[in-house]
Amino acid sequence: MKKFINGTDQVEDQMIQGMVKAYPQYLRKLDSGNVVVRANKKEGKVALISGGGSGHEPAHGGYVGEGMLDAAVAGAVFTSPTPDQVYEGIKAIATDAGVLMVIKNYTGDVMNFEMAGEMAEADGIKVKQVVVNDDVAVKDSLYTVGRRGVAGTVFVHKIAGAKAETGASLDEVQAVAQKVIDNVRTMGAAIRPCTVPAAGKPGFELAEDEMEIGIGIHGEPGTYRDKIKTADEITTLLMDKILADIDYTGSEVAVMVNGSGATPLMELFIINNKVADILAEKGIKVYKTLVGEYMTSIEMEGFSISVLRLDDELKTLLDAKADTPAFKA
Amino acid sequence: MKKFINGTDQVEDQMIQGMVKAYPQYLRKLDSGNVVVRANKKEGKVALISGGGSGHEPAHGGYVGEGMLDAAVAGAVFTSPTPDQVYEGIKAIATDAGVLMVIKNYTGDVMNFEMAGEMAEADGIKVKQVVVNDDVAVKDSLYTVGRRGVAGTVFVHKIAGAKAETGASLDEVQAVAQKVIDNVRTMGAAIRPCTVPAAGKPGFELAEDEMEIGIGIHGEPGTYRDKIKTADEITTLLMDKILADIDYTGSEVAVMVNGSGATPLMELFIINNKVADILAEKGIKVYKTLVGEYMTSIEMEGFSISVLRLDDELKTLLDAKADTPAFKA
Numbered sequence: 001m002k003k004f005i006n007g008t009d010q011v012e013d014q015m016i017q018g019m020v021k022a023y024p025q026y027l028r029k030l031d032s033g034n035v036v037v038r039a040n041k042k043e044g045k046v047a048l049i050s051g052g053g054s055g056h057e058p059a060h061g062g063y064v065g066e067g068m069l070d071a072a073v074a075g076a077v078f079t080s081p082t083p084d085q086v087y088e089g090i091k092a093i094a095t096d097a098g099v100l101m102v103i104k105n106y107t108g109d110v111m112n113f114e115m116a117g118e119m120a121e122a123d124g125i126k127v128k129q130v131v132v133n134d135d136v137a138v139k140d141s142l143y144t145v146g147r148r149g150v151a152g153t154v155f156v157h158k159i160a161g162a163k164a165e166t167g168a169s170l171d172e173v174q175a176v177a178q179k180v181i182d183n184v185r186t187m188g189a190a191i192r193p194c195t196v197p198a199a200g201k202p203g204f205e206l207a208e209d210e211m212e213i214g215i216g217i218h219g220e221p222g223t224y225r226d227k228i229k230t231a232d233e234i235t236t237l238l239m240d241k242i243l244a245d246i247d248y249t250g251s252e253v254a255v256m257v258n259g260s261g262a263t264p265l266m267e268l269f270i271i272n273n274k275v276a277d278i279l280a281e282k283g284i285k286v287y288k289t290l291v292g293e294y295m296t297s298i299e300m301e302g303f304s305i306s307v308l309r310l311d312d313e314l315k316t317l318l319d320a321k322a323d324t325p326a327f328k329a
Numbered sequence: 330m331k332k333f334i335n336g337t338d339q340v341e342d343q344m345i346q347g348m349v350k351a352y353p354q355y356l357r358k359l360d361s362g363n364v365v366v367r368a369n370k371k372e373g374k375v376a377l378i379s380g381g382g383s384g385h386e387p388a389h390g391g392y393v394g395e396g397m398l399d400a401a402v403a404g405a406v407f408t409s410p411t412p413d414q415v416y417e418g419i420k421a422i423a424t425d426a427g428v429l430m431v432i433k434n435y436t437g438d439v440m441n442f443e444m445a446g447e448m449a450e451a452d453g454i455k456v457k458q459v460v461v462n463d464d465v466a467v468k469d470s471l472y473t474v475g476r477r478g479v480a481g482t483v484f485v486h487k488i489a490g491a492k493a494e495t496g497a498s499l500d501e502v503q504a505v506a507q508k509v510i511d512n513v514r515t516m517g518a519a520i521r522p523c524t525v526p527a528a529g530k531p532g533f534e535l536a537e538d539e540m541e542i543g544i545g546i547h548g549e550p551g552t553y554r555d556k557i558k559t560a561d562e563i564t565t566l567l568m569d570k571i572l573a574d575i576d577y578t579g580s581e582v583a584v585m586v587n588g589s590g591a592t593p594l595m596e597l598f599i600i601n602n603k604v605a606d607i608l609a610e611k612g613i614k615v616y617k618t619l620v621g622e623y624m625t626s627i628e629m630e631g632f633s634i635s636v637l638r639l640d641d642e643l644k645t646l647l648d649a650k651a652d653t654p655a656f657k658a
Contacts, residue, residue: 002520002537004560004596004632014560015595018602022586022618057594058621077595191331194593208331231333231343257351262591264523264627265386266344266406267333273347289351292655293622298593299630303333326621328657 001200008197012054012076019061023325026065034074034081035089036061046164046173047071047093049086050102050157052109053078055196055298056217059154062326068161069102069324077196077298078218080108086116090125098126098170102156102177104149105133128170130177132156134186134306136245137214137223150217151258151295152184152306155318158327162320176317183309185245187238190215190260190302191228213237217260217297217304231267235274238305243282251309252287253279254318259293260302268292268303275305287315294326330529337526341383341405348390352654355394363403363410364418365390375493375502376400376422378415379431379486381438382407384525384627385546388483391655397490398431398653406525406627407547409437415445419454427455427499431485431506433478434462457499459506461485463515463635465574466543466552479546480587480624481513481635484647487656491649505646512638514574516567519544519589519631520557542566546589546626546633560596564603567634572611580638581616582608583647588622589631597621597632604634616644623655 005011016034020027027036034054051060051073060072071089075081090099099120103113110131117127134152141148160177168176191211193202203219206212211234214222229237257272259265268291279286287310295304310318322329334340345363349356356365363383380389380402389401400418404410419428428449432442439460446456463481470477489506497505520540522531532548535541540563543551558566586601588594597620608615616639624633639647651658 002557002630004520004563004592005599006559006561011595011599014602015598018598018600018605019620021605021615022584022598022601022620055593055595057598062594191333228331230335232335234333255351261593262628262630263333264384264590265391265622265625266340266384266627269344269347269351269386270334270340271347272351273343276347276350286350291347291351293594296594298595299591301331301591301628 001195003197005197011197012074015054016074026325027061030088030092032088033085035071035085036064037071037089037092038064041093043095044097045095045167046097046170047095047099048102048161048164049073049089049093049099051081052104053080056295058326059295063157063324065324067165067320067322068157068327077198080106080112083112083115083119086113087119090116090120090127094125098128100160100170100173100177101127101129102153102160103129103131104153105131105146106143106148107145126170128174130156130174130181132181134184136185136241137187141216142220148216150186150188151256151304152186154294155184155254155306155308156180158322159314159317162317180308180314184306185242186304186306187241188215188302188304189213189234189238190300192262192301193219194261194298194300215302217295219297219300231270232274235271236278239275239278242305242307246309248284248307248309252285254308254310255286255289256294256306257291258295258304258306260300261293261296262299262301263303271303288318330524332526334526340526341403344383345403355654356390359417359421361417362414364400364414365393366400366418366421367393370422372424373426374424374496375426375499376424376428377431377490377493378402378418378422378428380410381433382409385624387655388624392486392653394653396494396649396651397486397656406527409435409441412441412444412448415442416448419445419449419456423454427457429489429499429502429506430456430458431482431489432458432460433482434460434475435472435477436474455499457503459485459503459510461510463513465514465570466516470545471549477545479515479517480585480633481515483623484513484583484635484637485509487651488643488646491646509637509643513635514571515633515635516570517544517631517633518542518563518567519629521591521630522548523590523627523629544631546624548626548629560599561603564600565607568604568607571634571636575638577613577636577638581614583637583639584615584618585623585635586620587624587633587635589629590622590625591628591630592632600632617647
């Protein structure tokens, strides 16, 4: 295993410390563990908390700031945060307006966030939640009942975070978060695996001529494995599955072409070239495109495409000001 | 070679097309080739042009927009753009205030930009230039006489671009660009090579226990090769060399921890954790830190650290508004 680390047992702590030292104007780390909250707590609005295992950077700490999250909880690499961690995060950010938990659909995440939510409610904090399940690749998977929550989660952070800044109620913020979830679909592929530092070896193996279609953000198995195809062919495969799942006809959409960690931006742009052509052919209008690393899988070489169907409310909230380490609008 | 591409002869064209399709609100591609300019030309200010070989994305097209560049020229991967390309870019963006060329110090880049500048001057366009040479790793290298121009170039784009937006003269914009160059130093390291698509195999080889210290952004040889060390040790090696080159004592600085393409953000934060500690120990105050992929080397697994000594003018210009695909402030 070849990585820029100091010791496998220091990865998460030193990463969070390095993130907070880079962005003290945005982030503060709680004394109780790897939970980052806004450097300046904002009262009078619904507070948003998200998180999950580490290894998906800039998710989720990179999205803490004005217009997005109030707290991000970082578990060990590819491991759900504990209920205590999430509970500490909720307590740190709670306002009278309440707290919305944005949970990616993994069994451990859902269980631990829900437990934390119950602990906070016992303290008198209003807590609601949404569960993101945007991945159309597989119905159930290694760590999940139902569809997995992947890069589309970043759209939930952005849009629900913007809604919260308007002073909307907890019910309203939850409703718009759910609207994003109902309208976003994602699918990914990979050609090289990633190595969890504590494991010391890749989570799966792919031959030099193989790709995995429908891969999860932890390298968990996808839809199928095949000989590698061209970027245009792979993109078409993923887009066919995404576009079959929602009727985007006549809609305006936001697109995210997300790199898994080791995919050059050059290749993500080549992929977007085909995504844009496919959408144009189908008369689906692209309102905004994001190309970059938004929800990674350590150094997996892969990508995902997310397509979000927009209405006027979602467009306004997508464009609203965001000022966080990893997302500015 | 395993990449998300369609054909090795289509990489640059499809990348630029995919970039422009992602960001039509920012970018327009010239008909004459792989040159991107601002979607909306701004008159009455000095126009900035930069560029170089492709493979460094988001550099340079990602920095075209308000507060940074007016044009970016993309040569073939790791290959200088032609004088004609640069000349077309200059003509497209030229204003009465003149054009500043921001050139990274590689022999081919300098020669071809200078030739283009002369062609434009023959047309009556005012053209000046700066040459960025921030890499302290080696004095001369495979492609360069003198120090190489690397990630510190992004600080030149940001600060000179902000100065140009104020309506400053060409001499003033050139002067502040040169001030950045005089005050920024960079050094990098890598643990895995990258593959130029047209070459089909890695540009160099490193054993599973080896690293290259002082590597260039095209994978060209660095200062030396050694057994891999911890992130803290490698960071200390690079910082020692950077801090020995300028007396940063008592200064405020901006820091950039730049990923080479395949280095997980997790590891860049671990590196920044040590960078911040080293600067704090020496009493050098960090004004702003950037951690991410700013000047990549396709999918090389490596990073560089840049340290820029700031004064009040540079701080103001660093903080000024920038609105580009890859850099917002």
